[in-house]
Amino acid sequence: MQEHEKFIKEAIRLAKENVPSGKGGPFGALVVRNGEIIGRGVNHVIANNDPTAHAEVMAIRDACKNIGHYQLQNCIIYSSCEPCPMCLGAIYWTRPKMLVFAAENTDAAKAGFDDSYIYKQINLSFDQRDLPTVNIKPDSFFLPFQTWIDWEKKQPY
């Protein structure tokens, strides 16, 4: 628990430092493997004009680049704040062994960051969501998958 506290404090420190940089919001994250930090991220949405550049996504990209793999097995992800649905989805894709976070979504909401709307939307079927969503299936809709199924050199991921 002491090690968790050390790393979560570091994620919080990164989050705080990011504010006056003007690069994005007050969020920081780390990826740790065997007690060693292998990836760092802070929110860069504004600096990069990239709405996906949340701290957790940035830390995951950094760690994956550093280890040369797209999964983070046996890693722990530390985030200064409870992840939004996008980041939680990204975390699941990387298959870490644990997630540790500090501030809860309700704390973030006090500073104007409210993810609860997106959490509620994702939980609805697409025809119930506020985002108008249309499903169109031309004859070719399964071709990409059939090509994948038939392709002998594929690397399942």
Place this chain on the structure above:
Amino acid sequence: MQEHEKFIKEAIRLAKENVPSGKGGPFGALVVRNGEIIGRGVNHVIANNDPTAHAEVMAIRDACKNIGHYQLQNCIIYSSCEPCPMCLGAIYWTRPKMLVFAAENTDAAKAGFDDSYIYKQINLSFDQRDLPTVNIKPDSFFLPFQTWIDWEKKQPY
């Protein structure tokens, strides 16, 4: 509807073409504004060692880079397949006016791509998820948010 079909077929074409490239899975996406394609993306998870490099995320990043903004208001996102939770979260953050997709998640599952597990997990509270998740709140947990609240030059996003 005819215009939707034209763009969704193009997203499917990108998805199919991506398979023999070996760069990633059979997924393609477009961002369209006023009938013009402003962003393209295909799955690059393997090529980039980036688990967040799904087609929709890549198309969003491309469009945002091209227009120099982190939101995609008045845009339509076309995807060859129903977005996973990470991509749907990313789509919500960009605030497009519509989402159009071709293959459904059940079609993707036939080719070995099953997002339903992550959808179910995201819908649970963190203490109910398979991913071990710990909430640790050191004294400093709210400092990043307080710094953001107090920072007069902030750009809300």
